[in-house]
Amino acid sequence: MGVFRVMLRAAVAVTTLPASAIELPPPDRLAAETGMSTQTVEVVEPHMSRPGHELRVAYRGFEMSGLLDRLFGDRWKATGTEVVFFARDGYRSSTDSRRFVPGSAWLAFGRADSKPFTVDNPGQHETGVSLGPYYLVWDNLRDSAARAQGAYGWPYQVVRIDLATPADYAAARPQDSDPVAVEGFEQVRKYCLTCHQVAGIGGGKFPGDLRQIAGPLSDRALKTWITEPQKMHAGTTMPPLNALLPEAERDRAADAIIRYLRMMPVRDGTTP
Numbered sequence: 001m002g003v004f005r006v007m008l009r010a011a012v013a014v015t016t017l018p019a020s021a022i023e024l025p026p027p028d029r030l031a032a033e034t035g036m037s038t039q040t041v042e043v044v045e046p047h048m049s050r051p052g053h054e055l056r057v058a059y060r061g062f063e064m065s066g067l068l069d070r071l072f073g074d075r076w077k078a079t080g081t082e083v084v085f086f087a088r089d090g091y092r093s094s095t096d097s098r099r100f101v102p103g104s105a106w107l108a109f110g111r112a113d114s115k116p117f118t119v120d121n122p123g124q125h126e127t128g129v130s131l132g133p134y135y136l137v138w139d140n141l142r143d144s145a146a147r148a149q150g151a152y153g154w155p156y157q158v159v160r161i162d163l164a165t166p167a168d169y170a171a172a173r174p175q176d177s178d179p180v181a182v183e184g185f186e187q188v189r190k191y192c193l194t195c196h197q198v199a200g201i202g203g204g205k206f207p208g209d210l211r212q213i214a215g216p217l218s219d220r221a222l223k224t225w226i227t228e229p230q231k232m233h234a235g236t237t238m239p240p241l242n243a244l245l246p247e248a249e250r251d252r253a254a255d256a257i258i259r260y261l262r263m264m265p266v267r268d269g270t271t272p
């Protein structure tokens with residue numbers, strides 16, 4: 001474990017990442033360096049299932065709570081901490097660390113049946129999407145609440161794991177006095193910071209601070225970007241806000257996001 005730490009630190013030093021970020025080595029090295037064995041877990045594959053038609057897939061992977069213990073010690077269990085997964089293309093997926101209880105999730109690196117480690121994603125008109133090097137899967141066979149989440153929180157092409165604390169979000173958090181903006185912040189955190197950044201926190205799929213990006217747009221244009229991005233740019237890779245939400249809830253979420261983006265000051269030094 002001592003050797004592993006030193007090696008990880010060295011890898012991190014060259015890339016100016018927060019000190020806790022861990023670049024994942026290939027599975028055989030991850031197993032050797034953590035002393036963990038790999039396991040098989042069967043799940044309802046959310047990218048290839050729809051109501052009434054569930055496709056089960058068995059994956060090989062590392063049990064997540066055990067892996068987090070080895071990678072971060074006890075730090076990941078601190079209240080309010082999120083576990084953050086970065087994909088090769090800059091996509092960022094964060095999950096409350098409390099969801100990682102023993103047996104709830106695995107970091108998969110292949111299929112148990114040795115078929116290609118890919119999924120079809122009809123929702124985004126993609127087939128044969130590569131899942132490696134790592135893919136976060138949840139035990140949604142026994143946990144129906146996890147099944148209801150669909151593919152939310154199942155990042156693939158994961159190359160790096162990090163932790164985020166409430167302090168990391170402090171500069172992006174609005175004043176508590178405006179409940180709509182606070183709700184908007186929570187929605188942005190959930191639905192936008194996967195790809196965009198606010199006050200230096202978030203994913204790297206589209207560069208720039210989201211408040212500045214939103215600045216020149218009218219409320220109407222901004223709302224259309226959020227709910228129907230295809231209308232703003234046909235063929236865009238930006239997805240519409242959670243299509244699983246009922247229409248009224250989606251509308252409300254979009255309005256709260258706009259309120260938040262409009263009221264958050266863009267201070268010098270908080271923009272990349």
Ligand code: HEC
Nearest residue numbers: 191192194195205206213214225226233236237238239241
């Ligand atoms: C999966 C990644 C992804 C997510 C999630 C996402 N975006 Fe985007 N967004 C993009 C990409 C990529 C573009 C550039 C799109 C283009 O030009 O086709 C973009 C463009 C935009 C633009 C227009 C930028 C311009 O060119 O002026 C706005 C505004 C925007 N996003 C807001 C949001 C908001 C608000 C959310 C959350 C509700 C969000 N995005 C969620 C990836 C994403």
